[in-house]
Amino acid sequence: MPPFLQKIEECSIVEAMLHLTLLHGKKMLIHSATQLLTIATPPQKGSDLGQLNIIEDGAVLVRDGKIAEVGSSQELWEKYADEEQLDAAGRVVMPGFVDPHTHVVWAGDRAAEFEMRLQGKTYLEILEAGGGILSTVESTRAASLEQLVKETRPRLQSMFQHGATTIEAKTGYGLDLETETRMLEALLVLDDEGPWELAFTFLGAHAVPPEYVNKEDEYTTLVADEMLPALKVWWGEKAGERQLPFVDVFCETGAFSLAQTELILVAAKELGFPLKVHADEFDNLGGTALAVELGAASADHLVSISEKDVEALASGITVAVGLPGTPFGLAEGDYTPAKDILEAGGTLAIASDLNPGTAWCENIQFALALACRYMKLTPAQAIAAATINAAAAIGRHEDVGSVEAGKQADLLILDVPDYRHLGYRFGTNLVQSVIKEGVVYPND
Numbered sequence: 001m002p003p004f005l006q007k008i009e010e011c012s013i014v015e016a017m018l019h020l021t022l023l024h025g026k027k028m029l030i031h032s033a034t035q036l037l038t039i040a041t042p043p044q045k046g047s048d049l050g051q052l053n054i055i056e057d058g059a060v061l062v063r064d065g066k067i068a069e070v071g072s073s074q075e076l077w078e079k080y081a082d083e084e085q086l087d088a089a090g091r092v093v094m095p096g097f098v099d100p101h102t103h104v105v106w107a108g109d110r111a112a113e114f115e116m117r118l119q120g121k122t123y124l125e126i127l128e129a130g131g132g133i134l135s136t137v138e139s140t141r142a143a144s145l146e147q148l149v150k151e152t153r154p155r156l157q158s159m160f161q162h163g164a165t166t167i168e169a170k171t172g173y174g175l176d177l178e179t180e181t182r183m184l185e186a187l188l189v190l191d192d193e194g195p196w197e198l199a200f201t202f203l204g205a206h207a208v209p210p211e212y213v214n215k216e217d218e219y220t221t222l223v224a225d226e227m228l229p230a231l232k233v234w235w236g237e238k239a240g241e242r243q244l245p246f247v248d249v250f251c252e253t254g255a256f257s258l259a260q261t262e263l264i265l266v267a268a269k270e271l272g273f274p275l276k277v278h279a280d281e282f283d284n285l286g287g288t289a290l291a292v293e294l295g296a297a298s299a300d301h302l303v304s305i306s307e308k309d310v311e312a313l314a315s316g317i318t319v320a321v322g323l324p325g326t327p328f329g330l331a332e333g334d335y336t337p338a339k340d341i342l343e344a345g346g347t348l349a350i351a352s353d354l355n356p357g358t359a360w361c362e363n364i365q366f367a368l369a370l371a372c373r374y375m376k377l378t379p380a381q382a383i384a385a386a387t388i389n390a391a392a393a394i395g396r397h398e399d400v401g402s403v404e405a406g407k408q409a410d411l412l413i414l415d416v417p418d419y420r421h422l423g424y425r426f427g428t429n430l431v432q433s434v435i436k437e438g439v440v441y442p443n444d
């Protein structure tokens with residue numbers, strides 16, 4: 001539980017309501033930010049990545065959960081002297097991070113497997129032997145809705161406290177319609193709870209389930225012809241006004257071939273689902289070019305990407321999502337070749353890939369620190385990749401990812417004097433307060 005909520009629990013109802021009103025910030029002027037990173041541009045393509053559009057001694061006026069005005073402290077002070085004030089002196093203010101690739105909902109853990117990997121077994125060997133993703137499938141299938149919500153909530157709380165205000169979340173540990181929809185239901189419950197905001201992805205093709213071993217094509221057809229149409233009906237009944245979830249496929253040796261990936265994604269597209277692809281995590285099967293061809297919102301991982309696939313990213317809308325926590329988590333040496341992707345004109349985002357197998361890291365700031373070191377991004381590039389470009393990877397760049405009038409007031413106050421502390425420092429939380437749709441959640 002965030003300290004803020006703990007505080008609320010400890011005081012009387014009246015005190016708590018006062019506290020909430022004070023922090024609710026229906027109207028609020030945040031001022032005196034040493035640096036206000038507005039990042040106020042469309043998604044930043046190729047070598048344009050890294051434009052932070054900094055206002056020194058900056059201020060943001062928040063009204064009804066939205067950003068009403070952005071400018072210098074002097075300018076906004078004069079106009080809005082009577083508003084409730086939040087003094088950010090000595091601190092950096094920036095948009096909330098968007099984490100566009102996570103597997104945050106699951107049951108259990110894989111600590112024993114981590115040890116096996118340290119002793120020499122590879123990730124794909126463990127998967128082939130029925131472990132890896134399949135071991136989490138076993139524990140997730142056995143978990144009730146309540147259990148899934150209970151295990152996932154603290155992870156979301158921690159991600160939020162580390163600055164992720166919008167978080168994509170995938171299914172993929174059910175591999176049958178019943179468990180996959182239970183995972184989605186858990187995510188819907190947690191999205192309603194907030195304060196975080198979720199984007200949803202159906203990853204029924206994350207692995208071939210044990211009951212379909214040696215019948216991979218049969219499972220592929222099941223996903224395309226039965227699960228997806230049933231999912232569409234289920235979503236219509238359960239998810240209210242929300243847009244259809246993304247459909248994602250793990251296109252990889254030991255998971256789904258390029259042809260199987262295409263079959264599922266084409267069926268999903270015909271049903272109106274937006275698309276994503278896990279591609280080139282270990283082997284280059286051509287999933288990235290397929291993602292671009294089908295107009296997927298993103299192609300993710302891209303470690304073993306070919307030159308041809310890098311070039312494909314230059315055209316179309318597909319965002320390349322690097323997940324540096326994954327090679328780090330697997331103690332592997334190769335990372336997404338960000339420089340090649342940027343030189344070719346691709347749009348690059350970064351994400352945590354939070355999952356129980358390869359990257360259980362709830363701190364998106366750590367992904368930035370890794371991206372600076374191993375993907376050779378500057379702190380400014382890493383920040384743009386984890387805000388506006390990350391928002392584009394889930395189709396939300398019109399609402400979140402930058403500090404611009406009209407957008408959601410999703411902001412971070414960092415307890416640092418210069419934005420380059422992000423990337424430079426790692427392992428501690430630099431976020432002092434998270435602001436989600438105008439409501440302030442202090443970390444201390």
Ligand code: NIG
Nearest residue numbers: 133250326353355356357358
């Ligand atoms: O993105 N690669 C596939 N999916 C995850 C790992 C999931 C797991 O190991 O549980 C990933 O790295």
Ligand code: FE
Nearest residue numbers: 101103278353
């Ligand atoms: Fe993943």
